[in-house]
Amino acid sequence: MQSLHRFVWRDAGRRARKLLDFAETEADGGRDLIRAAELTQDPVLRRLYTVHAADEERHAALFRARGTELLRALPDPGQARSGMNWVAPGERGLDDLRVDRKSDAALLAFLHLSEKTAAGHFAAYVGALKDDPSTAAVFREILHDETFHMNYTLAQLNRVAPTERRSYLWRARMGRLWKAYLRIMAAIAGVIGAVFLTLQYFILIPPFAFLAKRAERREPQGWKAVAEERPLKSQY
């Protein structure tokens, strides 16, 4: 897996693209956490969610700054390759956050698993970025916060649902698995759609093109004489 990460992060253009994508995800997560802070009735969680949101906003700024720096250093910034985010997704769990529909315990379980996965990914990226110490330093700094997010969410889950902690974590895990399944199926559907549309293009369009060309050949060139004078009765 480490060699795959090294491959994904090797190209400077892709590195820039990924950091800018990550900045979007982090900023989006920060906005959702502000909403969670507004909705919760628990004052401790409200304070923690607000701190958490500020952290995610700071991560977004760090990623954006480093991504822009890398992009500007490229000879041709327009050539930045796709981020391959299906291999190295960053803190993608926050993408799926639906704060309005979750209880405090369910949200904490979801956040804990997302932050744990993100911390694992970011630690792997630090290892894969040995040739780019500045980007590795950004990940190292963010990893420190992600570890705090991972720990506080579990500690708070223990506080708000001490007896049902396992069940909330289990449900959150199932929800993540279901979303991963949907993502894979959507990707497969995209590939199948592209194949079928390409086949249609090459199988169905040529006969129509042939008929149109034949009809064009039969048409006389230039102006055509009208059979009789038609007086203009109306504008239409």
Ligand SMILES: [Fe+2]
């Ligand atoms: Fe983050």
Ligand SMILES: [Fe+2]
């Ligand atoms: Fe986080």
